Amino acid sequence: QVQLVESGGGVVQAGGSLRLSCEVSGTAFSMSDMAWYRQAPGKQRELVAANTGYYADSVKGRFTISRDNAKNTLHLHMNNLNAEDTAVYYCNKNPRPFWRGGVEYWGKGTQVTVSS
Numbered sequence: 001q002v003q004l005v006e007s008g009g010g011v012v013q014a015g016g017s018l019r020l021s022c023e024v025s026g027t028a029f030s031m032s033d034m035a036w037y038r039q040a041p042g043k044q045r046e047l048v049a050a051n052t053g054y055y056a057d058s059v060k061g062r063f064t065i066s067r068d069n070a071k072n073t074l075h076l077h078m079n080n081l082n083a084e085d086t087a088v089y090y091c092n093k094n095p096r097p098f099w100r101g102g103v104e105y106w107g108k109g110t111q112v113t114v115s116s
Helices: none
Strands: 003-007 010-013 018-025 034-039 046-050 063-068 073-078 087-093 110-115
Touching (some): 003 087, 018 034, 018 087, 018 110, 034 063, 034 073, 046 063
Antiparallel strands (some): 018 073, 034 046, 034 087
16 A cells, blocks of 8 residues: 655744655655645645646745655755745645545645744
8 A cells, every 4th residue: 555654844933944755655656746735724735846847836946846766755845934834744646646445545744834
């Protein structure tokens, strides 16, 4: 079964930087299909960055998606963080997420909290 494990989150001051990681295992997949999402409290999950070259307007110039194919690991480098970046960050395929047991599968995500 596919397993997605996000890590690297934490509390950071506004203007700071953070690097998130996502380890994928248990299934055949293409790293090129992977992407980062985030969900803030009370809001819908949104696509942040994808290996297709997509970046949400709110993060362009600040976030960079990268991958290590040999390690099946996806990264998200985040710079100049602000309060609006506070959310739980998830990795998954785009546009369709991984499915397991007939339903969408999402990992636990990693919490990023930006303080002032």
